[in-house]
Amino acid sequence: MTTTYAVLSEGLKKRFGDVHALRGLDLAVAQGTVCGLLGPNGAGKTTAVRLLTTLLHPDAGSARVAGHDLLREPAAVRRRIGVTGQDTSVDGDLTGRQNLRLFARLHRVRDASARADELLERFGLAEAADRPASGYSGGMRRRLDLAASLVRRPDVLFLDEPTTGLDPASRNRIWDTVRHLTEEGTTVVLTTQYLEEADQLADTIALVDRGRVAHTGSPPELKALIGAYAEVVVTDADVMVKAAGVLDRLTGAEPALDRDRKAVGAVTRDPTLTLPRLVRELDSAGVPLLDASIRPPTLDDVFLRLTGSKELVA
């Protein structure tokens, strides 16, 4: 079976003056999946989204979105996508209801008014529906923005930091909406600063760093790249070196010693190294243990390791 890609880009480049925002973005998103673009500030995530949604013209490269060539058939692409950009993109001079009706009408939705009412209800905006959007709180405007990108079910939905600034309840509602959409076959490309969000929603994560995709993989795959962290805490500083010797033999990685905590740890990629085995080995080597753990890596670790960036520590 061949995979159908809802988004397939090759070597997308974009420069703003001296700033190379994208230096060749290759992205493949299989149909019906959620792809999370994760990267530090200025990595080029928004630029990527704006290129793929026909808002910017690339300096080089090509892409197909929802089965159409981005550069040759932008109108066909626009008919099949939904977009919520990083910045507000509703009309502040219109009320929430007027906004949604307008966008529904422009999307040729048959009953635009009914669709607008339904979305207002679903996104918890029914009460504020007839006030100008300029008076909405940040989170309300964000929700209106999301509702606006769903007036018609899009084949590919682009969300640029969809939940930034939302309270936990609204955030959960957005997550549910995304999951629901993918069940119906929509492909979602989302950027996020929240590792948890990528972990929760994304089937694949593309780590974007300095205008390129540094790594792609499912959350577990990316974590496996890093390996788990095995750590033991010993009773006495004198046995730390002995413990390090055991860990070295078990993991093949160079152990790190933390003298204050009397802790010794090392990265392991060996799936047979379980906690009981770790304890057993150290015990038979005569190392008195206070504590032992094998901690799976977080996306934080993945991020730090793979992009060498310290900025995205959520």
Added chain:
Amino acid sequence: MSTLAYDGTAMLGRQLKRIRNNPGLVVLTQTMPITMLLFFGYVFGSAVAMPGERYRSFLVPGLLAATAAGGLTTGMLQASQDAHRGVMDRLRTLPVSRAAVPLGQAVADLVVTAAGTVPLLLVGLAVGWRIEGSAAQTAGALGLLLLFRFACTWAGILLGMLPRNEEAAGQLASTTFVLPLLSNAYIPADGMPGWLRTLVEWNPISAVATALRSLFSPRLSASLEQGGAAIARVPSHAAWPVAHPVAGSLAWCAVLIAVFAPSAVRRYARPR
């Protein structure tokens, strides 16, 4: 319905709703000429070499032309507001005909102008201005007024999209107030020094003001030959658009629309 007509209608609706939700700018731009009519008509009227009532008859068509030229200013302000707001990003990602947004703006402006001009006409009639032309001439004058407004709005839409930000566009828009001052809208051009008169006569506002005078008050315009104090006195050596004001005005409108409408649509549709 064709795509452009459908999308244009939706965008027209958007502009009208915006104006209804937020009528400040429109009310201001439509009450300004009435204030100016009363101020100029009575203050300057006493200093101009025309009796007061005559001057006010001269002034009303001039103010109508100058107000229509205000489409340049409103067009710029609205287009720059739009250009630097997120909603344009959303509209650009929708399957919307590229011309629909600027066209919707221009037509909405026309609808509002048509309604907004009525109070100025009424105050004009109250201070002594009279419609003396035939019904056809009057209809022609009103049609010309709207056509000129439409043309100026397109110019405004393009110019409003050019500056880097809204403040710069606002500053540029605020300089447009000199345009009617450099025309014969408020003061006849005959007394001006030669170079200034040439400049004034090549100002499209002058052609339109002169055309409106000739259509609203054909008798007074004709009285020039009989040596009367014509309100539409056009020296025989005037520049072509003013010497042939109706043809000149139509030509100006055609040129403005032909130049600015396509480039405004192109500019709007261009991905950055």
